[in-house]
Amino acid sequence: MPLVGGLAFLIVEVLPGIGKSRAARVAGTAVAKAIGLSRRRELESLISMQDTVRNRLDLAEEYLAAEEPHKAVEVLQPCLAGVHTSDPELRRSLARALLASGRGADALPLLERLSSEGRLEAVSDRLLLVRARAESGSVNALEAYRGLYEGDRGLEAGYWYAACLVSRGLRDQAGEVVRDMREQLRRFPQFKGTMGKAWLAKAARLLAAK
Numbered sequence: 001m002p003l004v005g006g007l008a009f010l011i012v013e014v015l016p017g018i019g020k021s022r023a024a025r026v027a028g029t030a031v032a033k034a035i036g037l038s039r040r041r042e043l044e045s046l047i048s049m050q051d052t053v054r055n056r057l058d059l060a061e062e063y064l065a066a067e068e069p070h071k072a073v074e075v076l077q078p079c080l081a082g083v084h085t086s087d088p089e090l091r092r093s094l095a096r097a098l099l100a101s102g103r104g105a106d107a108l109p110l111l112e113r114l115s116s117e118g119r120l121e122a123v124s125d126r127l128l129l130v131r132a133r134a135e136s137g138s139v140n141a142l143e144a145y146r147g148l149y150e151g152d153r154g155l156e157a158g159y160w161y162a163a164c165l166v167s168r169g170l171r172d173q174a175g176e177v178v179r180d181m182r183e184q185l186r187r188f189p190q191f192k193g194t195m196g197k198a199w200l201a202k203a204a205r206l207l208a209a210k
Contacts, residue, residue, distance in 0.1 A: 040066065053079050053090060060093055069100030088119045095128055104135025123154045131160065142168065149177070153184050155192055155199040162203045171207065178203045 043059040056079055060072035076094040084090055091110045098107035111129040114120050120129055130148055134141035145161040148154075158181040165174035181200050185192045 037066075053084055053087070057089065057093055060097060064097060064100060067100075069097045072097035073101055073103075088114060088117070092119075092125065092128070095132070099128060099131055099135070102135075104132045108132040108136050108138070123148070123152045124156060127154070127157050127160065134164070153180075155181050155184065155196040155203075158184075159199040159203045159206075163206055166206055174203075174207055178207055 040059065040062045043055060043062060047055050047059060056075050060075045063069065063072040063075065073094065076090065076097060079087075079090055080094060091114055095107040095110040095114075098104070098110075107128070111120065111132050114125075115129055120126050127148060130139070130144045133139040134144055142164050145157065145164045149157040149161040158177055162174040162177040162181075165171070165177065178200070181203060185196050185200055189196075
């Protein structure tokens with residue numbers, strides 16, 4: 001069995017059966033990181049032979065997952081030229097990487113154009129635009145995050161709304177948001193899913209931090 005395939009089998013089939021102990025969670029995290037590293041190296045090698053936009057997009061996703069957004073920006077920026085200048089997936093991915101790198105002002109023009117073209121229909125995409133506008137100071141961040149969360153109840157939007165409240169010292173209100181997120185996850189687990197749990201956990205950690 002190939003290395004990545006074997007590791008994937010271990011994390012998907014074996015580790016969940018060990019239980020919910022801290023040791024099992026640590027082991028699962030270590031295996032997931034190993035899979036990610038192996039995948040990044042595979043894509044880096046592939047690009048050296050087949051330097052395509054698709055391969056660069058895939059590698060950028062891996063860098064973002066590994067919390068290395070600056071590398072994702074470096075991989076994607078050279079693609080935004082010629083026939084790919086108007087590629088919506090490329091522009092959206094680059095905007096995500098720029099935002100994750102703390103460069104909201106650079107992401108904003110890309111997202112504003114996508115919005116004007118009607119290409120930011122998903123809540124997660126609209127959230128990118130709200131974040132970029134908030135970071136650039138072009139909107140009232142608190143009102144923008146609240147409007148998006150109250151309109152959809154998406155847990156990613158809830159996290160950013162709670163983070164904005166905490167940054168303004170409004171911890172009690174942030175706590176109410178986190179409790180609402182927890183209730184949303186309890187009521188609609190089939191729609192909120194694993195990623196919803198991750199955003200709730202991030203929001204709870206944010207609230208717990210001193």
